[in-house]
Amino acid sequence: MLKSNDVDNMIRSSIRQMKAYTPVDPADLLQEKAGLPGEHTSKLDGNENPYGCSPRVQEALASCRSFHRYPDPEQREVRKALSQYTGMKPEYIVAGAGSDDLIDIILRLFIEPGDRVINCPPTFGMYSFCTGVAGGEIVTVPRKADFSLNIDAVKKATNSRTRLIFIASPNNPTGNQATEKEICDMLDLDIVVVVDEAYVEFSGNSLINLVPRYAGLIVLRTFSKWAGIAGLRAGYGICPPNIAAGLMKIKQPYNINTAACVAILESLKDTDYLMGTVRAIISERDRLYEALTEFKWLRAYPSVANFILCSVLERNARDVYLNLQKRGIFIRYFDTPGLEDCVRFSIGTPQDTDRVIAALRDM
Ligand SMILES: Cc1ncc(COP(=O)(O)O)c(C=O)c1O
Known part of the structure; x- marks a missing residue:
C-alpha cells in the first residue's frame, strides 16, 4: 500500500520545488485579524472595484433560472458581446475564468518542458507561477530602476527555446505602462508576446488594434478590476484566430460558469454605469497620489492603474503595513527583488482615501 511519503515523491519534482503563490486574504479574515467590523475597514490590497458590480448583474443573477444547466462551452453569447465591446x-x-485561467492555458498551449518564458519583474506573480506549473523555465529580465522595460536585455535573453514573453501594461504593482514601440520591438523577436491589459480601463491605452497585424500577439483583459466581479472570475483574451482555436481546444469545456456569463453580458449592457465608477476611482487615485507626496518618508510612483506603489523611506515598510492593518486598512506589502520596502495601495472610495491619509498622518 502506498504511504503518504511515497505519494509526496510521486508529485512532479518541479512542482515540489516551486514556491506557492501568495494570494490576498479574504475580507472577513482580514477584519477578524484587525478585530474590526467591515464598515470600519478599508480593503485596499486586491485592486478590486470598491463600488462593486453593476446593479444589473445583481438583478440578473437573482433571477437567473439556468444554474442547473452547463454553460455553453463555445461561449457564443459571451464572445459575441465581447466582440461588440x-x-x-x-x-x-x-473567455476564461479570470485572466489567470487564460495565462494558464496560454502556457499549456505553447510550453514544452524546458521551453523558456521571459518575465520582467517586478510584475504580476502568475506569469512565473503558471510557467512553473507548466514545466517551463522562467528567464528573468528585471525592469529598469524607473520600472520601464529593458528591451535590450530582453533581446539578449531570447534564444531558440524562448516561446513567450509576458508584459502587464499597466504593470502590477508598479502602475506604469509599456509603449507601443516596446511591444512592437518584442514582437519582432519572433516570440509570442502576451500583453496583459487587466487595468486598461483605468489607463485608456489599449494595444488590441495591433492583434490583426501580428501573428504572435495575445492581449488579455479582465472583468475583475473595472467591472467589479473579481469574485465571479471573468476574463478574456484577444488573439489571432489560430491561437484562439488552440486555446478553445484545450480549455476546460465549461471554464466560465453560468453566473460569470450572466455577469459579463449584464456588465457589457451597463458600461456607462461601470465607467462612472472607473472615473471615480481615477479621481481618487489622483487625489491619493497628491496626498502621498506630502509624506517625506514615502515615495509614491505615478500610476495609470487603480493602485499606487510606494517605497517606504526611513521607516520599516512592514511596520507601516502592520500599523495600517491594526487600524483596519489592508494594503499589500512587498519585499521581493526590485520591490524592497514597498507597499501598494489599491484605490478605494473617497472615504477609504480619507482613512488612509488620516492614518498616515497619525503614524
Ligand atoms: C496584471 C494582472 N493580470 C491579471 C490579473 C488577474 O485577473 P483575474 O482576476 O481576471 O484573474 C491581475 C490581478 O491582480 C493582475 O494584476
Missing part, C-alpha cells in the same frame, strides 16, 4: 471578431476572442 472590443470591435474584434468573435473568432479572435476566448
